Each structure stands twice: as structure tokens, then as C-alpha cells.
Amino acid sequence: xxxxxxxxxxxxxxxxxxxxxxxxxxxKVADLxxxxxxxxxxxxxxxxxxxxxxxxHEVSREVWGxxxxxxxxxxxxYGARMLRKNPGFTAVAAITLALGIAVxxxxxxxxxxxxxxxxxxxxxxxxxxxVATNARLAVARGRVSAADFRAWRAANHSFTDLxxxxxxHxxxxxxxxxxxxxxxMRVTTNYFDLLGVAPFxxxxxxPGEDQxxxxxxxxLSYGLWQRRFAADPNVAGKTVDLDDEKYEIIGVxxxxxxxxxxxxxxxxxxxLTGNNxxxxxxxxxxIVFGRLRPGADADRANAEAAALAARAEQADAASEKGWxxxxxxxxxxxxxxxxTRSAMSLLMAAVGxxxxxxxxxxxxxxxxxxxxxxxxxxxxxxxxAGRNRVVRQLLLESFLIALLGASMGxxxxxxxxxxxxxxxxxxxxxxxxxxxxxxxxxxxxxxxVISIGAALIFGLVPALRVSAADPQATLRQGGRAGDLxxxxxxxxxxxxxxxxxxxLVIGASLMLQGAAEELWGDFGxxxxxxxxxxxxxxxxxxxxxARREAFLRGASTKIGQLPGVAAAGIANGVPFNSGHRRFxxxxxxxxxxxxxxxxxxxxxxxxxxxxxxxPILRGRVFRESDAAGSPRVAIVNRAFAERFFAGxxxxxxxxxxxxxxxxxxxxxxxxGNITASDSVRKDEDPHxxxxxxxxxxxxxxxxxxxxxxxxxxxxxxxxxxxxxxDPNQPIGDVRTIAGLINENDAGEFVCDGxxxxxxxxxxxxxxxxxxxxxxxxxxxxxxxxxxxxxxxGGRRDVLPPVLAKEVSLALAGAALGIAAALPLPKLFFxxxxxxxxQNTIGIFLAFxxxxxxxxxxxxxxxxxxxxxxxxxxxxxxx
Amino acid sequence: MMVLQTLRRxxxxxxxxxxxxxxxxxxxxxxxxxxLYPALQRMLKxxxxxxxxxxxxxxxxxxxxxxxxxxxxxxxxxxxxxxxMLEGIARVMRPAES
Numbered sequence: 001x002x003x004x005x006x007x008x009x010x011x012x013x014x015x016x017x018x019x020x021x022x023x024x025x026x027x028k029v030a031d032l033x034x035x036x037x038x039x040x041x042x043x044x045x046x047x048x049x050x051x052x053x054x055x056x057h058e059v060s061r062e063v064w065g066x067x068x069x070x071x072x073x074x075x076x077x078y079g080a081r082m083l084r085k086n087p088g089f090t091a092v093a094a095i096t097l098a099l100g101i102a103v104x105x106x107x108x109x110x111x112x113x114x115x116x117x118x119x120x121x122x123x124x125x126x127x128x129x130x131v132a133t134n135a136r137l138a139v140a141r142g143r144v145s146a147a148d149f150r151a152w153r154a155a156n157h158s159f160t161d162l163x164x165x166x167x168x169h170x171x172x173x174x175x176x177x178x179x180x181x182x183x184x185m186r187v188t189t190n191y192f193d194l195l196g197v198a199p200f201x202x203x204x205x206x207p208g209e210d211q212x213x214x215x216x217x218x219x220l221s222y223g224l225w226q227r228r229f230a231a232d233p234n235v236a237g238k239t240v241d242l243d244d245e246k247y248e249i250i251g252v253x254x255x256x257x258x259x260x261x262x263x264x265x266x267x268x269x270x271x272l273t274g275n276n277x278x279x280x281x282x283x284x285x286x287i288v289f290g291r292l293r294p295g296a297d298a299d300r301a302n303a304e305a306a307a308l309a310a311r312a313e314q315a316d317a318a319s320e321k322g323w324x325x326x327x328x329x330x331x332x333x334x335x336x337x338x339x340t341r342s343a344m345s346l347l348m349a350a351v352g353x354x355x356x357x358x359x360x361x362x363x364x365x366x367x368x369x370x371x372x373x374x375x376x377x378x379x380x381x382x383x384x385a386g387r388n389r390v391v392r393q394l395l396l397e398s399f400l401i402a403l404l405g406a407s408m409g410x411x412x413x414x415x416x417x418x419x420x421x422x423x424x425x426x427x428x429x430x431x432x433x434x435x436x437x438x439x440x441x442x443x444x445x446x447x448x449v450i451s452i453g454a455a456l457i458f459g460l461v462p463a464l465r466v467s468a469a470d471p472q473a474t475l476r477q478g479g480r481a482g483d484l485x486x487x488x489x490x491x492x493x494x495x496x497x498x499x500x501x502x503x504l505v506i507g508a509s510l511m512l513q514g515a516a517e518e519l520w521g522d523f524g525x526x527x528x529x530x531x532x533x534x535x536x537x538x539x540x541x542x543x544x545x546a547r548r549e550a551f552l553r554g555a556s557t558k559i560g561q562l563p564g565v566a567a568a569g570i571a572n573g574v575p576f577n578s579g580h581r582r583f584x585x586x587x588x589x590x591x592x593x594x595x596x597x598x599x600x601x602x603x604x605x606x607x608x609x610x611x612x613x614x615p616i617l618r619g620r621v622f623r624e625s626d627a628a629g630s631p632r633v634a635i636v637n638r639a640f641a642e643r644f645f646a647g648x649x650x651x652x653x654x655x656x657x658x659x660x661x662x663x664x665x666x667x668x669x670x671x672g673n674i675t676a677s678d679s680v681r682k683d684e685d686p687h688x689x690x691x692x693x694x695x696x697x698x699x700x701x702x703x704x705x706x707x708x709x710x711x712x713x714x715x716x717x718x719x720x721x722x723x724x725x726d727p728n729q730p731i732g733d734v735r736t737i738a739g740l741i742n743e744n745d746a747g748e749f750v751c752d753g754x755x756x757x758x759x760x761x762x763x764x765x766x767x768x769x770x771x772x773x774x775x776x777x778x779x780x781x782x783x784x785x786x787x788x789x790x791x792x793g794g795r796r797d798v799l800p801p802v803l804a805k806e807v808s809l810a811l812a813g814a815a816l817g818i819a820a821a822l823p824l825p826k827l828f829f830x831x832x833x834x835x836x837x838q839n840t841i842g843i844f845l846a847f848x849x850x851x852x853x854x855x856x857x858x859x860x861x862x863x864x865x866x867x868x869x870x871x872x873x874x875x876x877x878x
Numbered sequence: 879m880m881v882l883q884t885l886r887r888x889x890x891x892x893x894x895x896x897x898x899x900x901x902x903x904x905x906x907x908x909x910x911x912x913x914l915y916p917a918l919q920r921m922l923k924x925x926x927x928x929x930x931x932x933x934x935x936x937x938x939x940x941x942x943x944x945x946x947x948x949x950x951x952x953x954x955x956x957x958x959x960x961x962x963m964l965e966g967i968a969r970v971m972r973p974a975e976s
Contacts, residue, residue, distance in 0.1 A: 016941065017915065020892055023940045024911065027893040030936055050911045059916040 017060055021053050071389075072396070079397040083404075089369060093362045094404040096765065097454060100358030101409025103351045103758060105439065105447045106416030110424075111348065112442040113433060114340045119330045120257045122196025128298065129260075129333035130162070130288040130305055136322045141336055143284040144325070146272045147316075152288070152308045152325075158301040159290035163191040166270055166285050167262040170700070172538045172730035175241040177228055179730035181536055183263050184242075186270035192219075192253075194291050201225075202236035202251025210269040217269065218247040222255040223428070224265040242268070243538040260330055261337035263429035281319040282594070289330065301327045319594075342831035343751045346507075350758040353504045355454060357762050360497040361769035362401065362458040367493075368776045370394075370466035377466060390467040398459025399452070406451035413447070414439060423753070426746035461493075494773055494806075495813040498855065501766035502817025502848050507824050508752075508759030509843045514828065515745075515752045517838060523575065524674035524682055525612040527738040531705045532574045533718060534732035538699050545628070548697060551726055555703055556607065558721035564709040569608030572698040575676040576740045578602060583688065585644060586654035586664055593658070599640055599686040600676055601657060603695035611706045612674060619651050619669030626691040632665035633691065639673050640686035657688060659696050678745060711736045748832070763851060770810070771858035785867055803859050810855040814848045879960065881917060882926065882945055882953040891932065891940035892918065918943060926952050 025046045032042035047053075083090040118124040130152065132142035144152075144164070153162040165187040173180050189205035198204075200222060209217055218240060220229065229235050239246045247268065270286075292301060309325040328336065335341055370377075377390055385393075417437050424434035535555070542548040552570050560568035573579060581601040584590060602608075606622040617638060626633050634655055641650045654664040671689065675682040692701075703722065707714055715734045722731055735743075742749065788797065825840050884890065884898050896911050921927045926949030932942035945953070 017919070019939075020915070020941050023891075023934075023938055024893045026938060027934060027936065027940070028911075051913070056913065056915050059913075060919040062916075 014057075014061065017057060021050075021057070025050060072392075075389075075393045075396045076400070079393065079400050082397060083400055086369070089365060090401065090404070093365055093401045094408060096358045096361050096768075097402060097405025097451075097458075098408035098412055099761065099765070100351075100355035100454070101406055101447060101451060102412025102416055103354055103761065104348075104450055105409060105413035105443055106420060107344075107347045107351045107754070108446045109413065109417050109437050109439060109443045110420060111344050112440055112446075113437050114338065114344060115335055116442050117436070119260050119334055120195070120197055121330060124330055126292045127195060127330040128290050128292060128301060128327040129330060130290055130325055130327050131333070132284060132309070133324045133326055134322050135324075141328070141333065142323075144286045144288045145281050145284045145319075146286060147281045148309075148312055148320075148325075149286055149288050150272065151312060152305075155308060155311070156290075156304055158293055158296040158304045160293050161190055161194050162288055162290045163188045163194040164270060164272070164286040164288050165191060167259075167264065167287060168285060170536060170732075171242045171266065171268075172244065172536050173228075173240065173242060173266075174244065174728055174730055175239075179728055181534060181730050181732045182224070182265045184266040184268060185259065185262065185264040186268050188270050188272070191267075191289070194289060196291075197253070197257055199251035200254040201233065202249070204251060205269055210271050212271065212273075215269045215271055216245060216247045217250045218242060219267040220249060220252045221265045222252060222257070223432075225252045242266075244540055258432050260334035263427075263432075265428075281316055290327070298327060298329070340747075343747070346511075346828075346831065347751060347754060347758075350504055350507065350755055350762075353500045354758050354762050354765065355450065356457070357497050357500055357765045357769065359454050359458040360493045360500075361765060361772070363462055364493050364769060364773045366394075366398070366458065366462035367465065368773070370462050374466065374469055378469070378472075381467075387467050391463045394463035394466060395455070395459045398455040398463070402451045402455035402459075405454075406447055409451075410439065410444075410447060413443070420750075423750050424747075426750075427743055430747065491809060494770060494809055495816070497766050497769055498810050498813030498851065499817040499820065501762045502814050502851055503821045503824075504762040505759045505847045505851060506818070506821040506843055508755040509847050510824055510828060510837060510840065511752045511755050513839065513843060514837045515749055522675075523737075524614065524672060525575070525737075526706070527575075527741065528736055529707050529711065530574075530611060530737045531707055531711050531714065531718065531734060532577075532737060532740065533703050533722070533734040534577075535701050535703060535722065536699055536730055536732075537697070537701055538730075539728070542697075545697065549693065551729070552605075552692075552701060552703075554725040555722045555729075556605070558724055559703055559705050559718055560607075562705075562714065562717050562721060564707050564714055566706045566708055567607055567610040568706075569611040569704040570605040570692055571608045571702045571704055572603040572692060572695065572700065573601070574702050574704060574740070575612070575674060575737055576678070576744065577702075578676055581688075582658045584656045584658075586656070596658070597644065599636075599688050602687065602689045603692040603698065604689055605692055608704055609671070611704045613706070614674055615672040617670045617672055619667075621669055622689075622691045627693040630694075632663055632694050633668045634665040635669040635671050635689040636667055637671045637673050637685075637687040637689075639683055640688060641670050643686050655688065657690060657695075661696050665690060665694070678741065711739075763854070766851070767854040767858055770806075770855050771862075775858075775862035786872075789867070790872075803856075803863055806859040807852075807856060810852055810859075814852055818844055818848055879953065879956045881914075881921065882949055882956070885927065885943055885945040886950065886953065889932075889942045889944040891934055891942045893940070894934070895943065921949070924952075925949075 025043075028046040028050070029039070029042045032045060033039055037045065119127070121127045129141075130144065131140075132144050132148070133139055134142060146164075149162065149164045156162065165185050167183075167185045169184055169186055170181050171184045173182050187205075189207055189209050192199070192204035199219065202219075204219060205217065209215055220235070225231060225235060229238075232238075235249050236251055238249050240249055241247070253267070290301070292298070305325040305327050309320070309323055313320040313323065380390060380393075381387075417439065421434045421437055424437075425431045537548055537551070542551065556568045556570050559565060578600055580598040582593065582596040582598050584596055604622070606624060606626075609616065609621050616635070619635070622633065622635065634657070636644075636650060636655070644650075645653070650667045650670060653667050655667060656662050656664050671687070673682040673685070674687075676685060676687065692698075703718070705714075705718065718734045719731060722729055821844065825837055828837075880899055880903075881895065884895060884902070890898060892914060893911075896914055918927065918929075922929060922943075926946060927943050928946050929941045929943050931939060934940040
């Protein structure tokens with residue numbers, strides 16, 4: 001920036017130069033007079049020989065290189081004056097752009113948090129997750145068994161250390177306050193040291209604290225500490241009951257410590273010694289983290305991970321066949337686990353389209369205005385302004401508009417981030433992410449870049465076209481000539497706008513339709529009126545089957561007696577929160593355990609079928625007498641019967657479900673299909689049911705209830721009913737299955753909602769743009785319409801030719817848009833796990849039709865108005 | 879190059895510089911007085927020259943230009959490349975000797 005000090009003292013440099021010139025002349029005059037030349041002639045000769053002082057002055061100024069800056073400042077001042085003189089135009093352009101920039105910056109603020117921000121760890125780029133992969137089973141980020149973890153930790157050369165975490169455990173938290181179920185993580189004692197995160201209070205785990213006798217220590221999350229322990233600064237050293245055992249609180253983690261991909265409210269040491277049982281290799285439950293050794297890079301670590309997995313495969317082919325391993329940076333692991341990239345790219349594409357449509361609108365406005373400004377520009381050109389200078393002038397005006405739009409857009413984005421923070425608060429994990437959404441530095445840089453980009457997009461074509469006009473022709477013909485509206489530029493802009501809006505509107509509608517089909521689809525049960533609550537029978541007192549049964553039956557009966565409850569059941573899982581088990585069918589070839597088929601598995605009481613309204617198509621439903629001592633029975637659903645008993649009657653056949661006490665059970669009934677997951681259609685999802693009294697005891701059980709009234713009013717009553725049987729029983733949230741779906745998929749619904757908003761915005765912007773352009777075009781043709789009317793044409797004769805061109809342009813744009821949108825359902829299916837959609841034809845035809853109707857109105861209204869004009873009035877301008 | 883060479887002999891102000899160049903070239907090279915100044919500004923900006931206000935032989939306040947060390951280096955570079963160029967031209971112009 002060496003020119004800057006020169007620039008700042010340019011006034012002095014210039015006056016010095018002027019003085020120098022003067023002295024030069026005076027010296028020369030003095031010399032000449034010494035030679036005897038009379039004074040007056042000496043002055044004249046000196047000046048003549050010196051030449052054009054002003055010219056030399058300018059050349060000297062240019063040497064210092066600030067003239068470009070001064071002319072730009074002139075252009076800026078001129079541009080600002082032009083914008084001030086046309087407040088209407090300026091406001092429309094700036095607001096249009098501000099809308100486009102606001103939605104872009106808002107969505108990018110989420111991108112910044114989800115995809116750009118580094119995870120909470122020291123030197124986060126050196127921390128990786130080691131994941132198991134299996135091409136045959138399509139596992140891309142599998143978890144790792146304890147045996148593999150131990151072997152890798154001992155043998156690797158790429159990492160300073162490896163740590164493991166088991167994120168699946170839900171702890172029963174009892175003692176002071178309501179008993180609750182809370183997500184926690186069991187981690188190896190080196191976990192926090194490896195991440196390099198210090199506790200907010202107290203200490204983290206020490207080596208050896210994973211050993212029995214020392215391992216009853218717990219770290220709290222900041223949120224849990226605030227909520228349940230009232231932010232007690234002396235909390236370290238106190239005890240808390242976890243799964244009915246006493247744990248000592250040793251510390252609190254800081255608020256910013258957000259666990260990658262998992263919500264954890266507390267951490268306890270992970271004891272790996274119990275994982276040496278035979279068959280434990282198949283139990284892949286651990287996430288493994290490593291810190292790269294100095295000098296080791298991701299490639300080397302990847303190669304080594306694959307080599308370690310290959311070694312394990314040689315050592316134990318039965319369980320390890322087909323499994324390999326790779327590393328992902330902690331950040332990448334979190335992004336892939338959160339599955340936010342697809343949604344974010346979709347939203348960014350949507351807001352990108354909105355911005356492009358906004359740019360097209362402004363470009364059209366500029367083109368139209370350029371027509372009016374041709375005279376001014378012709379005069380400037382005639383006075384010697386080069387084309388570059390004219391283009392620069394026009395572009396500078398675009399940049400000024402962009403600046404205005406960007407500042408208004410940022411204000412809008414600020415409001416947008418507030419809205420998003422509220423929308424993204426449907427569960428604790430998302431809330432922890434959402435509170436950090438702000439207009440941070442990446443967002444500001446992004447805003448700057450898109451503003452400049454937008455200015456170039458909407459400014460360049462009009463600037464080039466307007467400046468290309470021949471000044472002679474313009475000046476000769478007066479104000480009315482130089483028609484810019486007839487040109488590829490405008491047609492392209494209008495057509496592209498309609499095509500883009502069509503794509504976005506169809507895309508948004510497809511996503512909405514997908515969500516609607518999922519949410520209001522036919523589940524086979526009434527998701528809005530089935531309430532479920534998880535109870536965890538982790539307490540040692542429930543190891544006694546009789547007490548366990550008494551509690552479940554008691555709680556279910558109490559819930560069933562509540563007013564507004566039609567039926568109450570017991571189950572080990574509920575739709576949208578259930579698991580699979582492998583099974584064998586008697587009489588069919590017996591496969592090795594790892595190749596046996598899997599089906600969704602429920603252990604339920606007879607009432608649960610009534611709660612979910614599952615019809616028994618053949619055979620009978622369970623009875624209370626199907627208990628521990630009686631013959632084992634099972635029910636399968638229709639999808640199961642069709643897939644695994646193709647054509648045969650399953651009733652009376654036997655299946656064996658794999659769990660801790662596998663035994664053959666007779667199939668006594670065939671149930672109707674219900675939807676139990678958002679990723680499988682109900683006719684393709686085989687289910688099997690066993691009486692929960694014949695199934696092995698599950699710690700995690702659910703109370704289910706079908707309600708008739710408002711489910712929300714029953715929440716408290718259901719909790720009280722359970723606590724009236726056991727006041728110390730921790731219970732999860734009481735909610736409907738619709739609520740459960742919403743909690744799982746609320747992110748998708750927010751995404752769909754945003755898409756809908758953007759689609760609508762695109763539609764409005766496109767309509768406004770088309771309206772403006774057409775109105776302007778028709779206005780230009782008022783004269784022509786007037787002549788036609790004067791010659792005896794009726795409105796019917798006059799309007800069609802005007803309409804035809806615009807409508808055919810709109811049709812072409814819409815057709816292009818539909819063609820571009822055709823692959824979207826397939827694309828969404830590939831991008832989003834569980835996205836499926838039945839009715840697409842309606843969307844592909846209905847929404848472009850709406851758009852075309854808007855375009856037609858935009859064409860018709862100004863055209864009709866023009867046709868109403870008195871022909872005499874129109875011709876008077878001639 | 880001529881300006882730098884001239885200033886190497888001692889600081890001068892603009893008018894004097896023009897006169898000296900004209901005289902030392904035996905009036906062969908007439909420098910256009912005005913166009914000297916843009917050149918001076920260019921060299922000032924490049925740091926080859928320094929300028930300060932002084933007094934001329936006629937007791938007028940004038941800006942006196944002085945060559946800087948960077949200017950000397952530049953001059954040497956230019957002179958050597960100029961010499962090479964001259965030598966090249968001379969060889970071409972000289973009738974073949976071999």
C-alpha cells in the first residue's frame with residue numbers, strides 16, 4: 001500500500017509540481033532576458049518552448065497512479081446521485097437483492113455452524129474417528145468391537161493414542177429431583193486427554209478409573225449441571241444415583257463441549273474387560289477416536305487402519321470377513337453422522353436459485369432503465385467517454401445497489417438467524433448446535449462474495465448492452481429510439497427466471513409432499529393418538545421377574561384407568577423406536593448365524609395390539625395365559641408371511657428368534673402390517689411379535705396407550721400413574737408416536753418448511769419480475785396498440801399478439817424448468833434416507849400451472865390496460 | 879538514463895537539468911522541457927531520485943533533485959545493458975571481418 005501515503009498527500013505533491021513549473025518558466029525567462037530578449041517576448045517564448053503545462057501536469061499526476069482512484073470516486077458520486085434521483089427504482093432493486101441475500105446469508109449461517117465450524121478439541125484437524133467399513137453390508141461408518149479397539153491401540157504407528165466411546169447407554173438418574181432417563185456416554189479414561197478438552201470444574205478421568213471398584217465416577221455436561229444441580233460450584237465430590245448405583249461426581253465439562261454426532265449429558269468410564277467373551281467380536285458398539293502422531297497424515301493412517309483390519313480378518317475370519325477400516329477427521333465424521341450435508345446442499349441450491357431470480361429481476365430493471373438512459377449515455381459517449389468508462393460507470397451503480405442490498409440483506413439475515421434458532425430447538429442435541437448460529441465471519445465473507453457476484457451478474461449484461469448502443473443513432477432519433485427490450489438478453493432473463501422458479505417450486509413441493517406422505521400417511525395405526533413412554537427397568541429390584549411383571553402390569557393398569565385412555569399396553573419397543581433380530585424358520589435350511597434373516601421384533605402384551613389397532617388377519621392374538629411356563633407362541637405380520645413363507649401357511653410353523661434364550665415358538669397368528677420406520681414401507685417391513693412374558697427381560701420397556709382426547713393433557717397423569725406404582729422409577733418423555741417421529745425428523749420438517757418459504761419467495765420474485773418486464777414491454781407498445789385500435793382493431797385483435805410472445809416465452813421457460821426438475825425425485829431419494837414419494841405427476845403439472853397463471857396475469861393486466869387507452873391519447877405522442 | 883547520469887555529477891533543479899543535458903550533448907539532444915517533469919516524477923516514485931527545496935543560482939526557490947543509492951544501481955544496470963546493446967548494434971553495423 002505504498003501508494004496510500006502518496007495519495008493522502010497528493011494535494012501537496014500537486015501544488016509543489018505547479019510551483020516547480022512556475023519556477024522553471026521564471027528561470028527560463030530570466031535566461032532569455034539575460035540574452036537580451038524583451039520581457040514580454042521572453043515570457044511568450046518560455047511558455048511556447050515549455051509546451052502544454054496542463055498536459056505535463058496530468059501526465060505527472062498519472063505517474064503517481066491515483067487518477068484511476070479519483071475517476072472512480074467521481075463515478076461513485078455520480079452513481080449515488082443517479083440512484084438518489086430514482087428512489088423508486090433504487091428501492092425496488094435493493095429490496096429484491098436484500099431478500100435474495102438475506103435468505104442466502106441465513107442459510108449459510110447454518111452451513112457455517114454445521115459444516116465449517118471445527119469440533120471442540122485441541123488441534124481438531126489431528127483428531128480422527130476410526131470407523132469400520134463393510135462394502136457387502138453397505139456399512140460406511142460402522143462402529144468397532146472392543147477386541148479390534150484393543151488390538152489397534154496396541155499395534156498402530158500412526159496415532160499418539162486411541163480412545164473409545166460407547167454412546168448408546170441411557171442412564172437412569174435418580175436421587176434428588178424427578179427420576180429421569182438421560183443419554184450418557186461411556187468412554188475410555190484417556191478420552192478427554194486425547195481430545196484435549198479441559199473440564200469446566202473438577203477433573204476428568206484418571207488412568208485406572210475404568211477398573212471395577214474405582215469406576216463409579218461421573219462427569220456432568222454443563223447443561224445437566226445447570227438444570228439438575230442448580231449450577232452448584234461445589235458439585236465435585238457429591239454423589240448421584242446412576243442405574244441405582246452411587247457415582248461420585250468428579251467434574252463438569254464446559255458448555256462449548258458438544259459431543260460430535262451424539263448427545264451426552266454425562267460421561268462415565270468405559271470398562272472393556274467384560275468384552276472378552278466369545279462372540280464379542282461381533283458386538284461392534286464403540287466409536288474409536290485417535291490423535292494423529294506428528295508426521296503422520298490421513299493417508300498413512302488410512303492405510304494403516306486398513307492393514308490393521310486385514311490383520312484382524314486373518315486372525316478371526318468368522319466375524320471379521322469383509323470388514324475393513326478407515327479414518328475420517330472428527331469434523332467429517334460428525335458431518336456424515338449428522339447427515340446434514342444433503343439438506344444443506346439442497347437449501348443452498350434453493351437460496352441460490354432465489355438469488356439468481358432476484359438478480360434476473362434487477363438485470364431486467366436495469367435493462368429497462370438503460371433504455372431510458374440511452375440519451376444520457378449517448379451524450380457522455382459523444383463527449384469522449386470511452387466504452388470502458390461507460391461500462392465501469394454502469395457497473396459501479398450496480399455495486400452501489402449491491403452494497404445497499406447487502407446491508408439490508410444482513411439485517412434480514414440477522415432476523416433470519418433468530419427465527420432459525422427458534423425453529424431448531426426440537427431436541428437438546430439440535431438446540432446445542434442452534435444456539436451458536438450467528439452472523440459469524442464466514443457468513444460475512446460469504447455475504448460479501450455473493451453481493452459482488454450478484455452485482456456482476458445483474459450488472460454486466462445491461463452495462464454491456466446499454467453501452468454498445470450507437471450514440472449517433474440515439475441522439476438523432478431523440479428519446480424514443482434505442483429499443484433494448486427487443487433482445488436476447490431480456491428473453492433469456494425472463495425465460496431463465498421462469499425455468500428456475502419452476503425447478504425450485506417443484507423441488508420444494510416434492511419435499512413437502514414427501515414429508516406430508518410420511519407424517520399423514522397411513523401407518524396402519526393412529527400415530528397422533530398413541531402415546532408412548534419409556535420406562536427403564538435397570539434397578540436391581542427388577543431382576544426378580546415377579547416384581548418386574550407386577551410393576552409393568554400395575555403401571556399399565558393404572559394408565560388404562562385414566563379417563564381418556566382407551567387401551568394401555570406393554571412393549572419392548574414401539575413403532576419408530578424398535579430393533580431387529582435374526583431368526584430361523586423350522587424346516588428351512590439352517591444358515592450360519594451371521595447370514596440368518598432379520599426382522600423387526602416386538603415383545604408385547606396382548607393389549608398392545610389393541611393400542612395400535614393391529615388387526616389379526618388369521619389365527620389368534622396373544623392371551624394373558626401365554627406366559628413363562630406355557631407353550632411358546634409368536635405372531636408374524638403379513639409382510640413376514642409373504643416374504644419368508646411365500647405361498648405357504650405360516651400358522652402352526654415354528655420360528656426361533658435369536659436372543660439370550662433362543663427357543664422355537666409356534667406361529668399362532670398373522671397380524672396386519674404397520675409402519676414402524678421412516679425408511680421402509682410397511683408392506684416391505686417384516687415384523688415378529690412374542691409375548692413379553694416369554695421373551696427375555698429387556699431393561700428398556702415401553703408403556704403404550706391409545707387416547708381419545710388431547711394427548712398433551714394426559715402427559716402429567718401418565719407420569720403420575722407410573723410413579724404411583726413405583727415413585728423411584730425413572731421414565732422418559734411421555735409423547736405420541738407422531739411426536740416421536742417429529743423428534744426424529746423435525747430437522748427434515750424444518751428443511752421442508754424452509755424450502756416451501758423459498759419456493760414461495762421464488763414464485764413471487766419471478767412473478768414480480770415477469771410482471772415488471774411485461775408491463776414495461778407493453779408500455780413501450782402503447783403506441784403500436786393505439787395505432788391498431790385507431791385503425792379499427794378491437795381489443796380482441798390487439799391483445800393476442802402482445803400476449804402471445806410473452807406467454808410462449810413463459811411456456812418455454814416452464815417446460816425447461818419441468819425438464820430440469822424431472823430427475824429431482826430420484827435425486828432426493830439418493831440424498832435423503834427415507835425419502836419416498838407416491839404422487840409426483842400432480843406436482844409436476846400443478847405448480848408450473850400456478851406459475852403460468854401468474855405469468856398470464858402479469859401479461860394480461862398491463863396489456864389490457866394499454867388497450868383501454870384512448871387511441872388519440874396514444875398517438876398524441878407521435 | 880541521461881537524467882540519472884547527469885544527476886550523478888551533482889544535484890540540480892529541473893530547469894538546470896534540462897540545460898545541462900542539452901549542453902553536454904552538444905545541443906544534439908534537445909529535451910522537451912515539459913516532458914522532463916513526468917519523467918522526474920516517475921523516478922521519484924521509483925525511489926531513484928530524492929527531491930528537496932533549495933535555492934537556485936538566481937536565488938529562486940526551486941526543487942533540487944539528487945540521485946539516491948537505488949538510482950545509482952539502476953543507472954549502472956541501465957548503462958551496462960545499454961553498452962551491450964550498443965556493442966550489438968556496432969557488431970551488426972560493422973562490415974564482416976572474418
